Amino acid sequence: MLDKAKLHPATQAVRIQTPSTWQMEHSTPLYLTSSFKFDEAEAMRAAFAEESDDNIYSRFSNPNVDEFVQKMCALEGAEAGFATASGMAAVFSSMFALLKQGDHLICCSSVFGSTYTIVTKYLPKYGIDCTLVPANDDAAWEAAVKPNTKMVYLETPTNPQLEIIDLEWAGQFAKKHNLILNVDNCFATPLLQRPIEFGAHLSVHSATKWIDGQGRVLGGVIVGNAELVREIYLFCRNTGPSLSAFNAWILSKSLETLDVRMQRHCESALKVAQALEEHPGVEWVKYPFLPTHPQYNIAKKQMTAGGGIVCFEIKGGLEAGRKFLDSLQLLSMTANLGDSRSIASHPASTTHSKLSDAERASVGITPGLIRVSVGLEHVDDVIRDIVQALG
Numbered sequence: 001m002l003d004k005a006k007l008h009p010a011t012q013a014v015r016i017q018t019p020s021t022w023q024m025e026h027s028t029p030l031y032l033t034s035s036f037k038f039d040e041a042e043a044m045r046a047a048f049a050e051e052s053d054d055n056i057y058s059r060f061s062n063p064n065v066d067e068f069v070q071k072m073c074a075l076e077g078a079e080a081g082f083a084t085a086s087g088m089a090a091v092f093s094s095m096f097a098l099l100k101q102g103d104h105l106i107c108c109s110s111v112f113g114s115t116y117t118i119v120t121k122y123l124p125k126y127g128i129d130c131t132l133v134p135a136n137d138d139a140a141w142e143a144a145v146k147p148n149t150k151m152v153y154l155e156t157p158t159n160p161q162l163e164i165i166d167l168e169w170a171g172q173f174a175k176k177h178n179l180i181l182n183v184d185n186c187f188a189t190p191l192l193q194r195p196i197e198f199g200a201h202l203s204v205h206s207a208t209k210w211i212d213g214q215g216r217v218l219g220g221v222i223v224g225n226a227e228l229v230r231e232i233y234l235f236c237r238n239t240g241p242s243l244s245a246f247n248a249w250i251l252s253k254s255l256e257t258l259d260v261r262m263q264r265h266c267e268s269a270l271k272v273a274q275a276l277e278e279h280p281g282v283e284w285v286k287y288p289f290l291p292t293h294p295q296y297n298i299a300k301k302q303m304t305a306g307g308g309i310v311c312f313e314i315k316g317g318l319e320a321g322r323k324f325l326d327s328l329q330l331l332s333m334t335a336n337l338g339d340s341r342s343i344a345s346h347p348a349s350t351t352h353s354k355l356s357d358a359e360r361a362s363v364g365i366t367p368g369l370i371r372v373s374v375g376l377e378h379v380d381d382v383i384r385d386i387v388q389a390l391g
């Protein structure tokens with residue numbers, strides 16, 4: 001007998017499937033229905049009383065969404081999950097469902113821009129206090145703990161500087177102070193890193209990035225401790241940031257290829273990083289699996305590969321960065337990352353252009369910083385384009 005519970009997570013991402021209908025379809029069909037009907041009043045009562053798992057309404061549950069969530073739980077080693085309309089809906093819901101007025105949150109200062117806005121602008125509006133702490137400053141994290149601290153939130157690798165935070169340390173820190181550890185695992189994906197194994201209670205994702213991997217749909221997901229996920233589920237069921245069936249259908253199919261795609265992204269990204277290290281027009285290169293990375297040993301400990309993002313500092317600062325983008329002939333200039341197409345961005349002249357030089361420096365955005373999301377093109381072509389654009 002094949003023990004299905006012991007299948008490798010990558011196999012489960014291919015094989016977990018909503019039971020087929022009487023049509024015996026091999027691929028899961030798209031369940032575009034807002035509600036589900038019942039044959040008897042008793043069945044409907046039981047569903048509302050949560051005595052059965054029957055679907056009621058697609059804001060609560062839907063076969064396509066459930067299939068996607070089950071695969072994500074298998075990949076992350078999580079007890080339960082809930083899928084949302086975007087990564088930000090996942091981040092927002094994980095905070096607003098679990099925190100209340102008077103609570104305090106510790107958040108790493110290098111987090112995704114919109115996450116930064118939520119914790120500095122919206123949480124305080126509802127009486128939830130936040131302390132920002134620099135990644136890897138252990139003393140600052142310890143000093144930030146207050147009697148009312150409830151949650152600690154971080155990303156690793158961080159965006160765009162690719163700092164690595166020691167998840168084992170973070171797990172122990174959260175346990176010691178009895179805090180909920182909430183990790184944005186978007187940059188690594190569960191194929192490279194499983195935060196729950198290090199003591200995280202929740203792992204949140206923007207499925208828009210590597211999980212879709214083809215730049216088509218928005219989506220998000222929260223997986224982790226069943227009790228916490230239940231709170232988040234009830235919050236979302238009532239407030240409505242649920243994932244659409246169509247996007248879930250796309251994302252569930254995407255998970256079938258995540259393992260092979262991530263292997264290729266990571267292999268190519270390492271080669272791009274190595275090529276950049278040798279280039280005279282480059283000041284420095286950062287990639288988690290390059291031995292020159294400041295947290296290389298931690299990356300090796302908690303990740304199975306370095307991920308698909310490489311960042312580097314081009315010699316010549318702001319102007320050189322802009323010129324580099326204009327000289328690219330293959331790589332796309334776009335705001336997304338985690339696509340099959342390679343993408344280059346220059347934060348100082350785009351996403352962070354409104355900040356002062358000092359503010360940019362404080363969040364690690366140097367004038368010539370270039371972030372490359374390495375796609376699935378042949379790596380030699382990606383390197384050729386980067387090298388010709390460096391001039």
Ligand SMILES: *Cc1c(COP(=O)(O)O)cnc(C)c1O
Nearest residue numbers: 086087088112184186206208219
């Ligand atoms: C993109 C991103 C998000 C936000 O996800 P959306 O799907 O765009 O809402 C959150 N965290 C990280 C690390 C991201 O890269």
